[in-house]
Each structure stands twice: as C-alpha cells, then as structure tokens.
C-alpha cells in the first residue's frame with residue numbers, strides 16, 4: 680500500500696478510537712461478497728485487513744453469512760450437503776459469530792443480520808460492539824466485449840443487478856449508523872471509506888463539547904491566547920486540543936505561521952517540505968502540491984507531521 684494511503688487510514692482509525700472507542704484488535708464482520716472478492720483478487724484475508732486498518736484484526740463471519748454462502752453452493756450428491764467453497768477460510772482463520780435472531784436461531788437475510796449486529800437495539804443507532812464492516816461489490820460475470828448488446832435483460836442480468844443493489848443498500852445502511860468503519864473491495868483494491876456523515880456529526884459534536892469545556896474554565900482565555908499571552912490555564916486548554924484529531928485543527932495554525940514566515944526571509948527548503956506535506960492532509964490544498972510531495976518526502980517524516988499541530992497549539 681502506498682505510504683500516503685496508509686497514513687490516511689491510520690488517521691482515520693485514530694478518529695474511530697478517539698470518538699467511538701475502537702481498540703485493537705478490531706473485530707471485523709466480513710460478508711460473503713468480501714470473501715469472494717478477496718479470493719478472486721488473491722488477497723490474504725488477515726494481512727490485507729491489517730494493512731488496511733493499520734492494526735491487528737479479528738475477522739468474524741456471521742452464521743447468516745455462512746448460510747448465504749452455502750445456499751449458493753452446488754450440492755454434493757453423496758452427502759446431499761453443499762460443497763464447502765474454496766474461498767471460505769477455515770474457522771481457525773475466520774471464526775463464526777453466533778447470531779441468534781430467532782428462537783430457533785434459523786439464519787436470516789445476510790444484510791439484515793449484519794445490520795442488526797452493527798446496530799443492535801431500536802432506539803438509537805449505535806455500533807456498541809465496535810465492529811468494522813468488510814464488504815465488496817459482488818463479482819459479476821465476465822462479459823464478452825464482442826457480444827452484441829442485448830435489448831432485454833436475462834435472468835442472470837437481473838440477478839446481478841439485484842446483487843449490486845443489495846451491496847449498495849448494505850453500505851448505505853451501515854453509513855447511517857455512526858461509528859461503523861467500512862472496508863470495501865472494489866476492482867482488486869481494498870479501501871477504507873472516509874467517515875460517513877453520521878459519524879462526522881458525532882465526532883464534531885464530541886469535539887465541540889470538549890472545546891466548550893475548555894472555554895468554560897475561563898471565558899477570556901480564548902482571546903488572551905490569541906494575543907500570545909501565556910497563563911497558568913494554558914495547560915488546561917492544551918489538553919482538549921491535544922486529544923483532537925490533527926485533521927481538524929491542523930490547517931489553520933499552519934497557514935498563519937506560513938504567512939508570517941515568508942516576508943521575513945525565504946524559508947529554507949526543508950521547512951517548506953514540512954509545510955507542504957502537512958497541507959497534504961488538508962484536502963483543498965492537495966492537488967496543487969502533489970508534485971512537490973512526490974519529489975521526496977523522507978520516510979521518517981511521520982513524526983514531524985504528527986507533532987506539528989500540537990506545537991502550534993501550545
């Protein structure tokens with residue numbers, strides 16, 4: 680995985696830790712499409728997941744997902760049971776998550792099952808167990824490009840269309856539950872989706888709460904700090920700010936700093952690079968600076984980036 684992307688994912692998971700209380704090793708609910716896709720694209724289940732979330736994982740398969748997988752398998756005439764598919768990892772690698780929805784715990788629809796685990800209870804949507812959802816777009820048949828386009832839909836076409844719609848439904852429903860990280864495999868690439876708007880709302884509310892708590896200690900504090908004065912209470916505001924994700928607080932202090940520096944003297948090249956890469960996390964500034972970024976940011980650059988916003992804040 681490219682360094683830039685892994686850094687982005689590490690920050691994302693950090694947000695899930697701060698806002699929603701995620702901890703390693705992360706529990707990952709994998710669905711049937713995910714297993715088919717990782718097999719198809721020759722990804723190793725656990726290493727691929729761990730590279731994506733940048734931490735230890737514990738993948739789980741619900742009983743209902745397993746039932747969905749087996750229902751799609753051909754039947755072995757000797758045993759009259761479905762063949763175990765090759766894409767299904769052994770239980771030592773992928774243990775079952777026992778979900779009992781009914782009294783007799785008969786399996787239910789896979790998507791309903793997953794959503795009921797991601798958000799148990801009815802009153803508020805909450806990912807209590809801190810699950811990550813790992814899913815994929817359904818594998819579609821290979822179509823022959825030379826084949827003339829049909830004007831009608833075959834049964835197979837309709838099936839694929841429905842599978843695609845269900846996959847979209849699962850993800851959009853999961854996004855509506857705050858605090859559900861979604862891993863998604865699309866055309867041989869495993870991605871971690873950015874925070875959903877439902878998750879962002881919780882995070883922002885969370886952060887605003889912290890900020891207010893800091894201000895309540897001394898209403899004049901905010902103003903004084905900006906004038907450059909240092910008081911005893913500085914340490915008290917420091918804490919809530921530190922806990923905040925660097926993404927939110929980062930860009931502002933940095934841009935202030937930059938404006939001051941330039942008229943004085945042209946910044947040395949090294950310092951410039953630091954700023955450039957810092958801005959890399961700031962979405963609007965990204966496209967412009969991409970080229971310079973590629974020229975060679977040292978690998979040990981991580982430390983600088985992470986400590987920078989804090990220094991400015993203090």
Ligand SMILES: [Zn+2]
Nearest residue numbers: 741743778792
């Ligand atoms: Zn279930």
